[in-house]
Amino acid sequence: MAKTVLIVDDAAFMRMMLKDILTKANYEVVGEASNGQEAVEKYQELNPNFVTMDITMPVKDGIQATKEIMKIDPNAKIIVCSAMGQQAMVIESIQAGAKDFIVKPFQANRVIEALQKLE
Numbered sequence: 001m002a003k004t005v006l007i008v009d010d011a012a013f014m015r016m017m018l019k020d021i022l023t024k025a026n027y028e029v030v031g032e033a034s035n036g037q038e039a040v041e042k043y044q045e046l047n048p049n050f051v052t053m054d055i056t057m058p059v060k061d062g063i064q065a066t067k068e069i070m071k072i073d074p075n076a077k078i079i080v081c082s083a084m085g086q087q088a089m090v091i092e093s094i095q096a097g098a099k100d101f102i103v104k105p106f107q108a109n110r111v112i113e114a115l116q117k118l119e
Contacts, residue, residue: 002028003119006046008039008062009054009081014104018052018081021108027115036060040068043076050115053098055082055089063089063096070097077118081106 005027007015012034019029031046033039037060043051051069055062062080069076080093083104090101100114 002026003050003115004028004030004046004048005050005052005115006031006033006039006042006048007052008033008036008057008065009052010034010057011054014054014081018111021111022115024108025112025115034058036062036065036068039065040072043069044072047073049077050118051076051078052102052111053078053080053093055080055093063092066093066096066098079111079114079118081111 005022007018009015015032022029030048031042033042035057053062053066066078078098079100080098081102099118102110102114
């Protein structure tokens with residue numbers, strides 16, 4: 001059975017790029033969200049195996065969304081994807097419950113590697 005992924009990013013082209021990478025690696029993208037609020041709602045609705053989470057988004061940022069998803073499901077596998085390779089953001093994401101961190105622009109193999117480590 002395919003592993004399911006929820007892609008969360010406010011940039012449509014980033015979601016498209018991730019979707020392309022993931023589908024080629026036999027992951028099933030079950031949903032997309034463009035902000036943290038949507039991410040929490042879609043996580044509850046779709047219950048995906050993995051979430052790729054952007055940090056900087058409107059309405060609710062990725063760190064807040066990660067914390068909320070972790071409250072709903074302490075076993076959630078969230079990988080933060082962000083252009084800001086700032087140490088503080090990485091640490092905050094991990095403390096919020098993210099399992100890994102990928103810096104944009106990302107290489108396809110790094111994205112797949114991050115997911116495979118969590119399987």
